[in-house]
Amino acid sequence: MIIASILLSAPVSAQDAVETDADKYKILLENDSVRVLAYHDRPGEKTHQHRHPAFVLYAIAPFKRTITLPDGKVIVREFKAGEVIWSEAQTHTGENVGQTDTQVIIVELKQKLHGPTEKQ
Secondary structure (H helix, E strand, O other), rough: OOOHHHHHOOOOEEEEEHOOOOOOEEEEEEEOOOEEEEEEEOOOOOOOOOEEEEEEEOOOOOOEEEEEEOOOEEEEEEEEEOOOEEEOEEEEEEEEEEOOOEEEEEEEEEEOOOOOOOOO
């Protein structure tokens, strides 16, 4: 009983986006270095809080959405078709606040990038 109440009151860390919103994310490719995701939602749809490691996002079509960070800060982003951005790792929720579907490709990095290897 005590253990159950401790577990229920413990803070929940953000989960993987594919687990929280499997209806919106599709894994296109995954290996030791990257995971490539397709993401799609419609106007008015929201995601659950989730996390991404550092990533590159490519907008397939124009869209507008809000990103809400764990501290409550809200960021409004509008993307044009073909726009590409880099983002450090983050936890957030998202909401499509525009008039068009959100359609993106996300390339998540699984490890830090390193410079050229040293010759010995």
